[in-house]
Amino acid sequence: MGSFAGQEPGASSTRDVITADGLGIEFYRSRRRKLSLREMVLRRENTAPKETFWGLKDISFRVGPGEAVGLVGSNGGGKSTLLKMIAGVLLPDEGTVKVNGGVAPLIELTGGFLGELSARDNVMLTAGLHGLSKQEITERFDEIVDFAGPQVRAGIDMPFRHFSSGMQVRLGFALITTLDEPIVLVDEVLAVGDKDFREKCYQRMESLLAEGRTLFLVSHSEPDLRRFCTRGLYLKGGRLEADGSMDEILELYNAKPA
Numbered sequence: 001m002g003s004f005a006g007q008e009p010g011a012s013s014t015r016d017v018i019t020a021d022g023l024g025i026e027f028y029r030s031r032r033r034k035l036s037l038r039e040m041v042l043r044r045e046n047t048a049p050k051e052t053f054w055g056l057k058d059i060s061f062r063v064g065p066g067e068a069v070g071l072v073g074s075n076g077g078g079k080s081t082l083l084k085m086i087a088g089v090l091l092p093d094e095g096t097v098k099v100n101g102g103v104a105p106l107i108e109l110t111g112g113f114l115g116e117l118s119a120r121d122n123v124m125l126t127a128g129l130h131g132l133s134k135q136e137i138t139e140r141f142d143e144i145v146d147f148a149g150p151q152v153r154a155g156i157d158m159p160f161r162h163f164s165s166g167m168q169v170r171l172g173f174a175l176i177t178t179l180d181e182p183i184v185l186v187d188e189v190l191a192v193g194d195k196d197f198r199e200k201c202y203q204r205m206e207s208l209l210a211e212g213r214t215l216f217l218v219s220h221s222e223p224d225l226r227r228f229c230t231r232g233l234y235l236k237g238g239r240l241e242a243d244g245s246m247d248e249i250l251e252l253y254n255a256k257p258a
């Protein structure tokens with residue numbers, strides 16, 4: 001694994017907010033085949049191949065408070081999987097990831113919203129799960145919906161699954177960045193919103209960083225990564241290829257064949 005000056009990979013500090021040690025997760029490559037009737041009668045067990053692969057393997061790094069980390073890598077490199085493990089959505093098969101503080105994740109476009117619930121109920125539920133009191137949610141509700149925009153306000157009592165992907169991202173981003181969690185995970189959402197909304201997101205991310213929050217940003221946009229992130233992690237085939245300054249990581253990523 002490559003490393004660069006600035007952040008010493010493996011150098012621990014009591015102030016770290018995220019510590020990954022030998023993190024790994026194994027996935028099935030395919031759905032296991034259903035048994036035929038004959039197999040059921042004769043063998044009574046599923047003999048379908050259980051081919052697996054490591055979605056992530058041997059991932060170790062430490063992140064301090066207020067760091068802005070960009071995850072870089074080709075499609076399928078393991079970026080979203082790493083965010084899901086930091087968020088506690090996926091559990092490791094090997095190693096550990098310790099998170100010191102609450103995490104506000106915006107992964108796969110939404111913050112884990114439920115399609116059947118109205119957008120309003122999703123906001124109330126998710127904000128409550130992240131520790132906001134009913135009064136705090138009521139106080140912040142208009143700010144969240146204003147940030148998300150007029151189409152979202154018009155549809156606030158519709159089932160969330162009827163929202164367009166742009167509207168889903170608008171509400172998800174508005175909500176997770178209004179929570180008080182010290183760690184914010186943003187997965188490739190800036191590409192989905194329109195130009196005006198992107199500019200609002202940039203300003204919001206700048207103010208989160210100014211407040212000292214820790215940010216993980218997954219993006220294929222180099223300008224976005226350079227604008228917000230000081231540090232980069234380069235994931236390739238589920239391995240941590242390099243950990244260094246954002247500029248150095250992008251240079252390395254651009255220089256290497258996928």
Ligand SMILES: Nc1ncnc2c1ncn2[C@@H]1O[C@H](COP(=O)(O)OP(=O)(O)OP(=O)(O)O)[C@@H](O)[C@H]1O
Pocket residue numbers: 027028029055073074075076077078079080081082
């Ligand atoms: N639940 C799962 N079960 C099986 N395989 C999975 C699962 N989740 C992710 N994978 C696989 O793990 C690998 C890493 O996926 P991941 O979504 O983390 O990549 P990524 O770097 O975020 O890619 P992209 O840039 O395309 O978003 C891929 O091969 C993907 O198919």
